[in-house]
Amino acid sequence: MAKYPHAEIEKKWQDRWAHDGLMRCDLSRTDRKFYCLMMFPYPSGELHVGHGRNYIIGDSLARFKKMAGYEVLAPMGWDAFGLPAENAAIQRDIHPAQWTRDNIARMKQQFHHWGVVYDWDREVTSCEPDYYKWTQWLFIQLFKAGLAYRKAASVNWCPKDKTVLANEQVVDGACERCGTPIEERHLEQWFFKITAFADELLSDLGTLADWPERVVTMQRNWIDRSDGVEIDFEVKGTGRRVTCFTTRPDTLFGATFMVLSPFHPEVERLIAGSRREDEFRAAIARYQADRLSGKARIEPGKDGVFLDAYAVNPVSGESIPIYMAPYVLMEYGTGAIMAVPAHDERDFEFATRYELPVREVVRFGATPGVLPTSSYSGDGVLVNSGAFDGLGQHEAFAKIADDLERRGLGRRRVNYRLRDWLISRQRYWGAPIPMIHCPKCGVVAVPEADLPVLLPHDVDFRPRGDGKSPLATSDAFRAVTCPQCGGAAVRDTDTMDTFVDSSWYFLRYLSPKDSTAPFQKDLCDAWLPVDQYIGGVEHAILHLLYARFITHFLHSQGHLGFGEPFARLFTQGMIQKNGIKMSKSRGNVVPPDSIIGPMGADTMRLYILFLAPPERDSEWNDESVEGCYRFLNRVWRFYEARESVLAKPAGGPIDERALTAPERALFRKAHWAIDRVLGDVNDHFRFNTAISALMELMNVMAPFGDEDVQSGSAQRPELLRFAFDTLVRLLAPMTPHICEELWERTGHRGSVFASAMPAANPDYVKSEQFDLVIQVNSKIRARESVPADTDSEAMKAIALRHPRVIEELAGRDPKRVVVIQNKLVNVVI
RNA sequence: GCCGGAGUGGUGAAACUGGUAGACGCAGGGGACUCAAAAUCCCCCGGAGCCAAAACUCCGUGUCGGUUCGAGUCCGACCUCCGGCACCA
Numbered sequence: 001m002a003k004y005p006h007a008e009i010e011k012k013w014q015d016r017w018a019h020d021g022l023m024r025c026d027l028s029r030t031d032r033k034f035y036c037l038m039m040f041p042y043p044s045g046e047l048h049v050g051h052g053r054n055y056i057i058g059d060s061l062a063r064f065k066k067m068a069g070y071e072v073l074a075p076m077g078w079d080a081f082g083l084p085a086e087n088a089a090i091q092r093d094i095h096p097a098q099w100t101r102d103n104i105a106r107m108k109q110q111f112h113h114w115g116v117v118y119d120w121d122r123e124v125t126s127c128e129p130d131y132y133k134w135t136q137w138l139f140i141q142l143f144k145a146g147l148a149y150r151k152a153a154s155v156n157w158c159p160k161d162k163t164v165l166a167n168e169q170v171v172d173g174a175c176e177r178c179g180t181p182i183e184e185r186h187l188e189q190w191f192f193k194i195t196a197f198a199d200e201l202l203s204d205l206g207t208l209a210d211w212p213e214r215v216v217t218m219q220r221n222w223i224d225r226s227d228g229v230e231i232d233f234e235v236k237g238t239g240r241r242v243t244c245f246t247t248r249p250d251t252l253f254g255a256t257f258m259v260l261s262p263f264h265p266e267v268e269r270l271i272a273g274s275r276r277e278d279e280f281r282a283a284i285a286r287y288q289a290d291r292l293s294g295k296a297r298i299e300p301g302k303d304g305v306f307l308d309a310y311a312v313n314p315v316s317g318e319s320i321p322i323y324m325a326p327y328v329l330m331e332y333g334t335g336a337i338m339a340v341p342a343h344d345e346r347d348f349e350f351a352t353r354y355e356l357p358v359r360e361v362v363r364f365g366a367t368p369g370v371l372p373t374s375s376y377s378g379d380g381v382l383v384n385s386g387a388f389d390g391l392g393q394h395e396a397f398a399k400i401a402d403d404l405e406r407r408g409l410g411r412r413r414v415n416y417r418l419r420d421w422l423i424s425r426q427r428y429w430g431a432p433i434p435m436i437h438c439p440k441c442g443v444v445a446v447p448e449a450d451l452p453v454l455l456p457h458d459v460d461f462r463p464r465g466d467g468k469s470p471l472a473t474s475d476a477f478r479a480v481t482c483p484q485c486g487g488a489a490v491r492d493t494d495t496m497d498t499f500v501d502s503s504w505y506f507l508r509y510l511s512p513k514d515s516t517a518p519f520q521k522d523l524c525d526a527w528l529p530v531d532q533y534i535g536g537v538e539h540a541i542l543h544l545l546y547a548r549f550i551t552h553f554l555h556s557q558g559h560l561g562f563g564e565p566f567a568r569l570f571t572q573g574m575i576q577k578n579g580i581k582m583s584k585s586r587g588n589v590v591p592p593d594s595i596i597g598p599m600g601a602d603t604m605r606l607y608i609l610f611l612a613p614p615e616r617d618s619e620w621n622d623e624s625v626e627g628c629y630r631f632l633n634r635v636w637r638f639y640e641a642r643e644s645v646l647a648k649p650a651g652g653p654i655d656e657r658a659l660t661a662p663e664r665a666l667f668r669k670a671h672w673a674i675d676r677v678l679g680d681v682n683d684h685f686r687f688n689t690a691i692s693a694l695m696e697l698m699n700v701m702a703p704f705g706d707e708d709v710q711s712g713s714a715q716r717p718e719l720l721r722f723a724f725d726t727l728v729r730l731l732a733p734m735t736p737h738i739c740e741e742l743w744e745r746t747g748h749r750g751s752v753f754a755s756a757m758p759a760a761n762p763d764y765v766k767s768e769q770f771d772l773v774i775q776v777n778s779k780i781r782a783r784e785s786v787p788a789d790t791d792s793e794a795m796k797a798i799a800l801r802h803p804r805v806i807e808e809l810a811g812r813d814p815k816r817v818v819v820i821q822n823k824l825v826n827v828v829i
Numbered sequence: 830g831c832c833g834g835a836g837u838g839g840u841g842a843a844a845c846u847g848g849u850a851g852a853c854g855c856a857g858g859g860g861a862c863u864c865a866a867a868a869u870c871c872c873c874c875g876g877a878g879c880c881a882a883a884a885c886u887c888c889g890u891g892u893c894g895g896u897u898c899g900a901g902u903c904c905g906a907c908c909u910c911c912g913g914c915a916c917c918a
Binding site for chain 1 (some may be wrong): 831832833834835840841842843845848849852853854855856864868869876898899907912913914915916917918
């Protein structure tokens, strides 16, 4: 039998949607708004079916919401700056701008062929001056607020990409992108002070009830707040002090030694001119080498050196030896710790190795003993702690902290694992940092009226490897007059991390062409937070944290009326082939055209949605795709075989009581399908079960009307039409082309997406009969078909007079009879 | 190590608040149509017991226990896989 003409149908509707602006959004309709946002892609070229999932889920959801009466905002744009464009451009000897533009055109074409429709009037492209002008504006706002600062920092340097990487972009000591082991360099870099927002970013996670739990957890662990106390220890005989951070001031009396990071400044002071200086320096060099190799966990008990020096416990006056050891990190706290081996695992390991005293200061239960875990269990009582003996741990924390603060020897402090965000990059293809270095005035922001600072086109953009940006080679770009004093000055030649570009794009969609402001507060306040954000879980930390930070910042400055940008988040799973992620380098990608060509975009969409719950990683199976194609053909043939009935309007309401039993079953199945599909999609993105419900409806519909139509005696045309219309409308968001065509052919005016979703009548959602399960002692012994909503007494009676039950009872009385409405009766003997 | 998530047929997966395990597909087997094939349509399809069929019975949701009339679902312990963090004081 002939296949339905998908190619022709799909082209027709794709062109019509584009022409009619199907997803054009009217921003003035805010009473029922739905902002449906998909993470904008990096324009890397061809998209494969794995990428497609994100956009197909989003497009289907947007269409559902449209049919549910929402004014849907579904925009799309391009995260267009970044390294791959440069690398590809270097390889192919074309300009990154050209390469990027070509890819955008290609990907737009692909969306079009998939039937994925956006409001293209709102397209944003982060590498265009009309966009990055405002990324630069954002930088200046952060600068003015004291949240963008320069610091000479030891930074992660990728020798292959020849650029600095953020901590977040270093994975296992290697570059996230190319896998090259990173090196350490000391360079002046720009940072955004995200740590200033650490606390609100952490506590507001609690308001994100509609985010996946695991994403919230990942962010919480990433920020990781710890409350503690900084304590000053005197370095004996020097008059100098070393400050330690601890979350356990209650164990202060148990500190039997101190450990400095080998990179702590005090180490240099202690070893300079010392008798064992050479030995110390050799050790430091070794630790340095280990640190750069990155990977291995450093065993606290493995390595450390006594520095021939002592510190004085500020409370007990006790002298304790000072060690340096690589298990203490310079990057966290103060780079120095007071070691309490009795109550900290790592300190315990170290003390064991170097035979240092272990003194119990918190007792759990009655028996003395050490408990070397860093967890703060809270029910211990202090011992060996002078005046603080007998206090509970929590109380001791407070008392000791108070005591230290009063005497000026310490202060309460909160530390985060989160570090400030290093945003400068020594690369060409990014937004230039809008700053000027003046010999007289120092670092000065470019006046906002002078934005954008244009990225010069004719620069040798290959990376240089000397720690400077390619922009530094352009004298024309660098030379500038200082906006403050008018003297000669130079521009900053670094560009911004692309995560800055993507940290605010969702605001720009509302006024993408506005040349006077990055976004409009009133529009943003009306349309945000985003109602549904959809993207890959790989952005769980970086992008989502940065976007939250920037939104919180803009909120704090009064530019926005809200702090959290994304009310609901959905992270879709990866599509794999042969058990691994689809990627070009692994050669296991499925090109969309290999499906669309023979079977059409609707089949591809249907398969991707039917495959599995969308949040789950799933395996692509070529054979299963055909099952979806078969289903669409069945729908098509159902129409064709009944065209004479379906093609013309069949009016009249359906009188349920006048229907025959099988007709009533179909009528109810349609109502059931409405209920299922809308519930599955709205509540949990369960497109897979929604589709299976529609397949069930089709299975019930299939026998209806065929022969009757042939013989010209079709019964109940209104029922046939009701069932078919229902199927078409429920299926339309997922397979839009075939459904638009069928909607038109069945005599409807206007797009199916301009029509309303059908509503289920609760009276008809359940089938008339159900299988009453009769159990004896919880084992199924019989089933009987009975009318829905048979009351408990009647159900019980049916069960008790069933021959099987009578047989099992053998004259005895049941001990108990459990009745579950519309389900089962369990006779317990 | 810590924090999440997941383990169900040959396979992708269903199973709403504890109540018929395996819906809906795919693959496979059988049949109809056909000269034949494709396509389509119909039937079967977790395992075991029975020569076979029907009926029936038992077992079965990673493992072992528990709660309950009843557990894939709840509780406890464990195993495996995936993801995140990993010297954070």
